[in-house]
Amino acid sequence: MNAGAVMQALVGGESGGYRLADDIPIPAPKPGTMLCRVHAVALSPYDAKIVDYSNTPDAVGGCDFAGVVVEVGEGVTRFKTGDRILAVTFGLSASDKSAGAFAEYALATEDLSCRVPDELSLTQASSMGLGIATAGLALFQAPGLQLATKLVPKEESDAKVFVLVSGGATGTGTMATQLLKGAGYIPIVTCSPSNNALCESYGAVACFDYNSPTCGADIREYTDNSLTSVFDCVTDATTMKMCYEAIGSSGGKYVALEAIATTIKYTRRDVAADWLMAPTILGTPVELPGAYGRPSTPEHRRFGTDLFLLAEKWIQKGEIKHHPLEIREGGLARIPTYVNDLRVGNVRAKRQVVPLIC
Known part of the structure; x- marks a missing residue:
């Protein structure tokens, strides 16, 4: 040039x-x-x-x-x-x-x-690209759910581990569902009933209507009170409350894509809640004002290298779309x-x- x-x-x-x-x-x-x-x-x-x-x-x-x-x-x-x-x-x-x-x-x-x-x-x-980066960080890195030290398929004996994706019909939601499926987890999602077939086509094993007042309780029943991990792609007070209701009585982790409501965050002391900024995958500081700023995260860059190498293989095989x-x-x-x-x-x-x- x-x-x-x-x-x-x-x-x-x-x-x-x-x-x-x-x-x-x-x-x-x-x-x-x-x-x-x-x-x-x-x-x-x-x-x-x-x-x-x-x-x-x-x-x-x-x-x-x-x-x-x-x-x-x-x-x-x-x-x-x-x-x-x-x-x-x-x-x-x-x-x-x-x-x-x-x-x-x-x-x-x-x-x-x-x-x-x-x-x-x-x-x-x-x-x-952005969906791969965002969903990967949210599921597998701090301050995300940290579901695994490496994004590799889990052993069959560990397969029945549910992970909830709130907002399963969003672009990040469908990518998260695919990454979870590829890593051996059991993705369940919330969405509008009109998007059930869409979410299922990306690997969701069950879909729950986020408009239902019993949505959280229904998920808790479906997972037999065992849900410990939630990725919230919607991130408002209503969805956060629903996600908290879905998490089992032993507690768990909740990660979101926006600053979270502190009025709900502390309603359950057995739930560790946080939110992430996707630009941290660059490894450099996120120079934004207020709570949106982040320090340098070289561990996120190292993870991103592995993530995109694996994503390339999955794309070549048609395993993520x-x-x-x-x-x-x-x-x-x-x-x-x-x-x-x-x-x-x-x-x-x-x-x-x-x-x-x-």
Whole structure:
């Protein structure tokens, strides 16, 4: 790539929100990274929350993308020019304004990327990276459920261990269900009854209606009072209360994707509750204000390396698949509209994907 070359990208606006820019420098690959021509991006609630809560003017936004490697940085051995990959990054970063997926070119981190098989389109693959990272951390690393020291299949004798995924029809929920199944756990989920078949297709063995006033009690009965692990992808006071009711009398762990309600957190002293920030998988500090900030977590980066290597194998074998997609046209310029659809709750049980190359 020629030095000084520029690209079109969606960046943080000076007065908030996103703005489309035509003069953003194409980033040079750093050690351990690859420069990719972005073919498609996927949108997530993170893209709405970060631009509202901690916007960084002129920083490239976006997390989830897939594309083709055009240049490799120093030390990269897994990938070469021309490889089709999916990757996760975290846009609107104050510490690195070039990080981000909403652009014609983006940097992929070698050990947080997967090779895309020929039978999977880059549009489909663009929706998988963030879900892998988030669900993996939530299930297998602190402050998550820490279900195993390594993400490997469990022995058959240990197989009947239930794990509840609250919000099983979300993009993170379907990925968590698949990872749990692959690691030998028994995933059960909460969802709307209309999404039961969807959740079952990803490996859920039982689905419970989160609107039912007896949802927590029903789960507790189904699991014979043995449930000890809950991953809450919804994270509001109502779902947290329901999850607490579902956990068996011996207590357990609860992990969420948002700051949790302390009024409920301490209603059960036998439940250890916490929440996580997916960007910790980079291993570097999460430089966000207040409770959203995190120190450096090199153990998360080491875990991420193993996680994405395993995920690549599972993707190649067809053992994990992408969430149902809604293809949105219009390229980078239309992404702010689609992000607002997420913000106001107009997107349910699907991931919005925006192709940038037809």
